[in-house]
Amino acid sequence: MLKKQLFLSLSLSTLLLAGCSTTHYISITPQEDVKAATLSNERVINVTTSTNLTNAVGSIKTGLNERADIFTTNDVKQSVKESVLEGLRKMGFTPDQGVMPAADLQIEITKMSYTTKVETLKTVATLEFELKTTLAAKGQTYKANYGSQKVNEYGTMPYQKAIEDDMNALASQTVNRLLSDPNIIALLK
Template sequence: MLNKPLILSLSLSALLLAGCSTTHYISIDPKVEVQTTNLKNDRVIDVSTHTALTNTVGSIKTGINERADIFLTNDIKESVKQSVLTGLKTLGFTPDQGVMPAADLQIDIIKMRYTTKVESLKTIATLEFELKTTLSAKGQTYKANYGSKKTREYGTMPYQQDVEDDMNDLASQTVNRLLSDPNILSLLQ
């Protein structure tokens, strides 16, 4: 007959060595932080968003063998579009009013990534968010990329809310960079 404490001890050891696996579900909703101004547009401003990204944002693997996959739960195209429209209105623009042809602001969400690497027992996370824009207005075309990147260090698995807050912070910084570009603002007026 086997010793019950030995079996229990071996079972617990196997569980610890196997690590824990979980899933983090996050929602990206960039917050606009621009000053209210009185900018005006003569033309309608048509904002469109596109992405080839899936709802997989990345994964976390810690030094103590914890693992979490990160998935997006909302429509990133729609949330970025609404954030940009909110920002344009805060700046004084009225995107749905004006003459035609419209100023065409195309936004491609080209990077939204959360990756980790382990050094000893420390987990180093790299977070990235990037937009590529093309604005056609006043007979001109202006192209620009806006990106944000940050690193975080963890000893254990970060909470889902922390991951969501960090990714939203990056998305917000990136959208605000777009809305602060003097070339974009000039062509939209």
């Protein structure tokens, strides 16, 4: 009986040390959080988004040797564009109405990452989301970078939903930084 318990304990330990591997699929859909306002624009506002990033966001390796790769399932460029346009509308702008030439707001998604490092049995995750913008309006060009970072600590593999929620919160913070930039607002008015 003692040999059987010892065998079961060793087998369980081996399974834990071998770890498991999985894949997390998340959808990045930033939510704008701006106050309704009565701003208006004279010119059409043309919003374009681009990125050189792939749908691979990062990977997780925990202290228990659990592993997971993280990929996006949606077009992040499109979801960022929709979020910015919705935020502009809430502020009172009418992006599709006005005179030409249009105010040109170019947004590049430059970073979207989830990286981990193991410290003893604790896993430290660093999440990052960054945007680079160029706004050409009223004969001026304004360039700015917006970024958000979050550090999480945990012992075991986080759930897919938790990763998605954290990445969306970060993307939302970044989009809201862009929308609350007084220089962007001044050039669009």
